[in-house]
Amino acid sequence: MLTHAVSIPALPARSAADPKWDGFRAALPDDGNQVVLRSRRSTQMASSSPEIVAGGAQLPDSTTLDGELIVWSAGGRLAFEQLQNRLHRRGPSAVRAAAQQPAHFVAFNVLRLAGTALCAAPGGT
Numbered sequence: 001m002l003t004h005a006v007s008i009p010a011l012p013a014r015s016a017a018d019p020k021w022d023g024f025r026a027a028l029p030d031d032g033n034q035v036v037l038r039s040r041r042s043t044q045m046a047s048s049s050p051e052i053v054a055g056g057a058q059l060p061d062s063t064t065l066d067g068e069l070i071v072w073s074a075g076g077r078l079a080f081e082q083l084q085n086r087l088h089r090r091g092p093s094a095v096r097a098a099a100q101q102p103a104h105f106v107a108f109n110v111l112r113l114a115g116t117a118l119c120a121a122p123g124g125t
Contacts, residue, residue, distance in 0.1 A: 021106055022078035023070035028052070028105060029112070032061045037069070037105075045069065047090045051098040052105050062115035067107040 011017055025040045035056035037046040046053045049069065059065070071086065073079035082101050089097045110118055 021068045021070050022080045023068045023083055023106075025067075026069045026105070027064060027066055027111075028056045028059075028107075029064040030056060030059055030061060035059075045087060048087050048094050049098065049103045050094055051102055055105065060114040062112060063110070064112040065105070065107040066109040066111055067105050070104050070106060071101050072104065 024045070026045060027036075027038050027040075029036050029038070035046065035053045036044065037049055037052055037056070039045060052069065056065075069083065071079050071083040073082065079101075083103065086094070086097050086101065086103060112118060
């Protein structure tokens with residue numbers, strides 16, 4: 001989940017890259033009982049993003065996505081500061097924030113699908 005800048009965007013053969021959005025890199029795992037939204041440092045972010053948890057609940061059980069949590073401004077630009085403001089909200093405050101400034105989860109990789117790990121699969125990440 002860590003990124004680093006490169007001077008030339010060319011990739012070696014059999015490599016892949018993900019764009020850096022203006023958000024928080026996150027994993028969206030489902031252990032079959034609960035959808036979790038976790039930062040790359042294992043900070044729990046689910047309680048501040050109920051709309052992402054609700055979307056994750058639509059995935060097959062035991063599925064894990066790697067991606068980025070983002071918020072768009074009213075003007076259609078990425079708004080990191082609005083995302084930061086959302087991270088400290090819980091309960092009804094988080095629900096109101098989700099209605100006013102919805103977060104989005106941009107999935108880069110499917111790490112596990114319905115209990116099957118895909119990282120070691122041919123073409124997997």
